[in-house]
Amino acid sequence: MASVLLNGGLLLAAAIQPVERSLVIEPQAMVVELIGPEHGVAIPESLKSDTPKDQPAKTAASAPSTPPTPAPTRLSPAPAPDPIVWRPQEVKTPTPPTPARPIAAESAPPPPSAGRSADAPPSSVAAPPSRPAPPAGGAVNAPVSLSGAQGDAYGARVRAHLEAHKIYPRGAKRLRQTGVVTVRFVIDREGRVISSRIVSGSGVPALDEEAMAMLTRASPVPRPPAGVPGARIEMRTPVEFSLEN
Amino acid sequence: MTLSLASSLNNRLLGASALALVLSVSSQALAQTRPQTDSEDDATTQLSLGKIVVSAGVEKIATDTPQAVTVLNQDDIDDTQASTIGDLLDDVPGVYTAGGASNLGQTFNIRGMTSNRGEVLMLVDGVENYFEGYRMGAFFSEPELYKRVEVLRGPSSSTLYGSGALAGVINFTTKDASDFLTGDDRFALRTRFGYESNGDGKLGSIIMATRPTENVDLLIALNGRSSDDYKDGNGDVVTPSDASANSVLAKARYYIGGDRKHSVWASAQVWETDSYQLYDQITGLTAFGTVRRRTRDEAFILGYDNGFEGNDLLDLKAQVSFSETLTDQDGIALSSSLGYASEYSYSTVQARIENTSKFTLSPDWTAFVTAGLQYYSQERRNPRYKADGSLLANGATTHPEGDTTRYGGFVQAEILWRDKLVITPGLRIDHTELSPGAGVVVGGGSTAVPEEATNTGYSPKLAVLYNLTDYLNVFGSVAHTERMPILDEVYSRSGTAPVNLNLDPEKSDNYELGASLTLRGLATSSDRLNAKLTAFNNTVENLITSASATSGYFINVGEAKYEGFEVEAEYATRSLFARASYATVDATNETTGVLLNTRPADELNLNLGYVLNSLDLTVGWRGEFVSGIKNYNATTGAVSSTVDSYNVHDLYATWRPRSGSLAGMDVRFSVDNVLDDYVKNNLASFAGQGRSFKLSLGKTF
Numbered sequence: 001m002a003s004v005l006l007n008g009g010l011l012l013a014a015a016i017q018p019v020e021r022s023l024v025i026e027p028q029a030m031v032v033e034l035i036g037p038e039h040g041v042a043i044p045e046s047l048k049s050d051t052p053k054d055q056p057a058k059t060a061a062s063a064p065s066t067p068p069t070p071a072p073t074r075l076s077p078a079p080a081p082d083p084i085v086w087r088p089q090e091v092k093t094p095t096p097p098t099p100a101r102p103i104a105a106e107s108a109p110p111p112p113s114a115g116r117s118a119d120a121p122p123s124s125v126a127a128p129p130s131r132p133a134p135p136a137g138g139a140v141n142a143p144v145s146l147s148g149a150q151g152d153a154y155g156a157r158v159r160a161h162l163e164a165h166k167i168y169p170r171g172a173k174r175l176r177q178t179g180v181v182t183v184r185f186v187i188d189r190e191g192r193v194i195s196s197r198i199v200s201g202s203g204v205p206a207l208d209e210e211a212m213a214m215l216t217r218a219s220p221v222p223r224p225p226a227g228v229p230g231a232r233i234e235m236r237t238p239v240e241f242s243l244e245n
Numbered sequence: 246m247t248l249s250l251a252s253s254l255n256n257r258l259l260g261a262s263a264l265a266l267v268l269s270v271s272s273q274a275l276a277q278t279r280p281q282t283d284s285e286d287d288a289t290t291q292l293s294l295g296k297i298v299v300s301a302g303v304e305k306i307a308t309d310t311p312q313a314v315t316v317l318n319q320d321d322i323d324d325t326q327a328s329t330i331g332d333l334l335d336d337v338p339g340v341y342t343a344g345g346a347s348n349l350g351q352t353f354n355i356r357g358m359t360s361n362r363g364e365v366l367m368l369v370d371g372v373e374n375y376f377e378g379y380r381m382g383a384f385f386s387e388p389e390l391y392k393r394v395e396v397l398r399g400p401s402s403s404t405l406y407g408s409g410a411l412a413g414v415i416n417f418t419t420k421d422a423s424d425f426l427t428g429d430d431r432f433a434l435r436t437r438f439g440y441e442s443n444g445d446g447k448l449g450s451i452i453m454a455t456r457p458t459e460n461v462d463l464l465i466a467l468n469g470r471s472s473d474d475y476k477d478g479n480g481d482v483v484t485p486s487d488a489s490a491n492s493v494l495a496k497a498r499y500y501i502g503g504d505r506k507h508s509v510w511a512s513a514q515v516w517e518t519d520s521y522q523l524y525d526q527i528t529g530l531t532a533f534g535t536v537r538r539r540t541r542d543e544a545f546i547l548g549y550d551n552g553f554e555g556n557d558l559l560d561l562k563a564q565v566s567f568s569e570t571l572t573d574q575d576g577i578a579l580s581s582s583l584g585y586a587s588e589y590s591y592s593t594v595q596a597r598i599e600n601t602s603k604f605t606l607s608p609d610w611t612a613f614v615t616a617g618l619q620y621y622s623q624e625r626r627n628p629r630y631k632a633d634g635s636l637l638a639n640g641a642t643t644h645p646e647g648d649t650t651r652y653g654g655f656v657q658a659e660i661l662w663r664d665k666l667v668i669t670p671g672l673r674i675d676h677t678e679l680s681p682g683a684g685v686v687v688g689g690g691s692t693a694v695p696e697e698a699t700n701t702g703y704s705p706k707l708a709v710l711y712n713l714t715d716y717l718n719v720f721g722s723v724a725h726t727e728r729m730p731i732l733d734e735v736y737s738r739s740g741t742a743p744v745n746l747n748l749d750p751e752k753s754d755n756y757e758l759g760a761s762l763t764l765r766g767l768a769t770s771s772d773r774l775n776a777k778l779t780a781f782n783n784t785v786e787n788l789i790t791s792a793s794a795t796s797g798y799f800i801n802v803g804e805a806k807y808e809g810f811e812v813e814a815e816y817a818t819r820s821l822f823a824r825a826s827y828a829t830v831d832a833t834n835e836t837t838g839v840l841l842n843t844r845p846a847d848e849l850n851l852n853l854g855y856v857l858n859s860l861d862l863t864v865g866w867r868g869e870f871v872s873g874i875k876n877y878n879a880t881t882g883a884v885s886s887t888v889d890s891y892n893v894h895d896l897y898a899t900w901r902p903r904s905g906s907l908a909g910m911d912v913r914f915s916v917d918n919v920l921d922d923y924v925k926n927n928l929a930s931f932a933g934q935g936r937s938f939k940l941s942l943g944k945t946f
Contacts, residue, residue: 151290151292152904152905153904153905154292155292155293155294155295155904156903156904156908157858157903158292158294159294159295159297159903160858160903161819162294162297163297164771164819165770165771166297166299167299167765168299168300170309170664170712171663171664173309174309174661174664174667175611175661176603176613180296186289210299217766217770217771218770218771224290228290228292229290230289230290231289232289232290233289233290233291233292234289234290234291234292235291235292235293235294236291236292236293236294237293237294237295237296237297238296238297239296239297239298239299240296240297240298240299241299242298242299242300243300244300
């Protein structure tokens with residue numbers, strides 16, 4: 001009985017204690033990455049371009065004040081023409097191509113199996129040299145460094161918002177089609193999804209389409225809080241369609 | 246000795262989870278001393294959200310299947326804070342806990358049929374769990390062991406899982422290491438502690454999952470649970486109603502060649518209780534006195550899965566298992582017949598192999614065909630001993646020892662046309678051989694040894710689902726199955742009635758019709774409304790009953806009809822959810838016209854919750870509304886008793902921080918039966934639990 005009480009007390013302590021203080025995330029929990037050229041994945045042409053054409057138009061109409069390009073900032077003296085790709089200062093240094101699979105999620109997905117072959121670079125394509133992982137605890141080279149707590153908490157909210165809009169396409173479910181689609185999208189300060197694209201497809205058109213449709217349905221996502229800087233916020237997430245649970 | 250072992254395991258478990266918590270607290274303290282680094286100057290900030298998993302099983306209501314099925318996932322299981330399997334299944338429409346209140350006394354009733362002789366098929370990781378529970382329940386297990394429970398109502402699941410599931414199938418899936426290991430984690434630890442005020446219930450649970458190399462997953466789960474008898478709404482202690490038990494699950498899986506769909510796996514599961522308790526756990530009769538009873542349920546499985554990547558024709562699953570349910574008791578009051586000490590053992594060897602092939606017949610037509618073979622062999626022993634340790638008897642006239650061997654084969658297809666039509670035909674054939682054990686005689690005056698009894702049962706079915714529109718489906722099914730007689734039914738005898746080797750299987754013809762509705766984006770971009778209506782009509786012929794006939798102790802007589810419907814509905818937005826289910830069943834003895842007392846009262850379950858997304862908090866209310874019902878005398882048809890209607894109200898709150906150092910923690914608090922009402926279900930021997938405060942704290946590291 002004593003151990004039971006001890007247990008309860010400790011868990012309660014664990015539950016209550018941190019609430020009194022500010023939440024802090026371990027730096028490596030916040031993943032910052034460079035987006036390099038993408039390749040090696042067959043993506044339907046219709047999905048290759050950034051979000052449906054009407055999307056930016058709608059966005060612009062509803063928020064005419066939104067600047068089309070990000071405002072220059074201290075950390076990026078050379079404004080990047082494409083807001084999706086952040087170009088680091090050391091642009092001249094040859095940057096090894098980023099693997100098709102996002103670094104952040106590299107840890108997350110299970111090892112590739114042939115059934116999900118599309119989400120791994122096909123063996124016929126020369127595997128890109130792997131980019132050195134950013135040093136844990138805040139990369140020197142990584143230009144974007146967020147407060148872990150802010151970024152992570154916001155990321156979790158966006159994720160939850162996306163999760164509320166996910167659907168397993170009926171036809172794909174019946175045909176037992178599975179796969180991982182990695183999508184990348186950019187939102188503005190209002191949380192509107194202003195562009196999106198597939199980083200790596202699943203090999204199943206219905207699943208690729210659904211991952212993009214989810215972003216359309218989910219827009220606008222929760223607005224970024226002040227602690228998450230930037231006129232544009234780019235996010236990427238692997239969306240796994242799984243029949244396992 | 247075993248008693249102290251059990252309690253020491255319990256203490257060690259609780260102690261170990263305390264240790265894990267100390268570690269967690271200190272690691273959080275460490276994290277907090279780390280400096281923050283802020284930088285707020287980026288035009289484009291990049292965030293990785295982590296993986297979003299779109300799981301097919303995410304819908305609470307299976308709108309896209311012609312089967313009446315309810316699936317409880319890990320969250321649902323955790324939410325119930327169940328101490329018994331009966332608690333776990335409490336809100337599943339059409340499913341009721343019957344018999345006793347303790348974990349050793351509960352049996353299950355689906356759509357008006359109580360599982361006494363295999364009407365409800367219980368499967369754990371594909372292993373059939375069946376035994377005759379004399380004065381005990383139908384299934385002994387621990388809710389914490391499972392990540393998923395699938396309840397398939399109606400006999401149409403017999404085709405895939407086993408003939409004779411006249412009422413339905415309850416399919417339990419144990420936790421896996423991969424449920425806890427995310428990304429390239431090598432090790433994960435989960436602890437859960439639970440407390441319940443009514444009955445002083447305590448739970449300590451530790452799960453260790455590890456992936457020492459990329460190809461190997463290991464899991465060990467230890468659960469210790471202790472409780473006393475609870476009090477009902479009148480404040481009276483209900484005996485027996487405790488749920489003390491310890492359980493262990495160990496699992497290993499090796500992925501062959503790095504292919505996640507090609508693996509060999511092994512698991513061991515042991516559930517055990519050991520205490521002084523009433524002999525009669527089902528109705529609590531005191532005439533049988535109190536015994537020291539040790540009950541152990543264990544299963545060992547070796548499995549092989551191969552998805553044959555790239556080959557549509559092969560997707561193989563095979564497993565062999567040994568399982569045993571053992572009850573060992575001494576100090577029995579009625580020692581002249583039951584023995585001073587006795588042992589009931591059910592040792593079972595099972596094998597199952599099945600393959601699913603995909604055939605793409607045309608761009609519009611696809612078929613999945615699953616075919617399999619099954620083997621089942623159970624040895625049932627019941628030695629009874631005198632106080633001096635000498636053998637009194639093997640079994641008894643109505644509890645015969647014996648062996649059951651069954652061979653089965655099945656094939657089921659799922660034929661798809663576009664995403665509009667699903668046609669599911671299936672056929673199963675089972676052949677059963679029963680052989681009498683020690684001490685079995687013909688009876689009715691003869692002391693000869695009876696012969697074997699054999700039966701063959703057929704379980705064909707056809708189910709169809711059609712999408713009338715994007716949001717409306719209609720479905721229907723026709724299924725036939727046969728429940729073959731068990732040892733008790735064939736070899737029970739008396740001085741006047743002999744064994745009955747010619748008993749026919751009980752035969753069920755079941756018809757179902759239904760419709761389901763799926764609507765999205767009604768009021769908000771992410772809201773959804775799902776609803777499903779299923780109506781059924783199940784006629785069972787050749788009912789096997791023990792009548793006062795001289796032709797056989799058990800004979801086939803008459804037929805029964807079970808009809809009713811179930812409605813499930815769910816509406817959810819991001820912050821609000823509402824669920825409702827309603828089930829009603831009528832069960833009639835077609836020969837006498839008298840309603841059967843195994844039919845449940847009508848039941849409405851409501852669940853209304855609000856999610857405070859910014860706080861990661863969910864609060865809600867659950868209500869259970871059960872109608873009054875009358876019991877009838879089976880021969881005269883006169884009302885024999887009336888059971889009152891009742892309502893139960895629960896309030897609950899769940900806090901699950903999604904981010905920060907507390908991510909991975911879950912806190913669940915509920916007040917069950919808030920109004921402390923006296924509630925008694927017509928199928929239950931005892932009143933339900935009065936008001937109870939429940940708290941559980943879990944943390945995954």
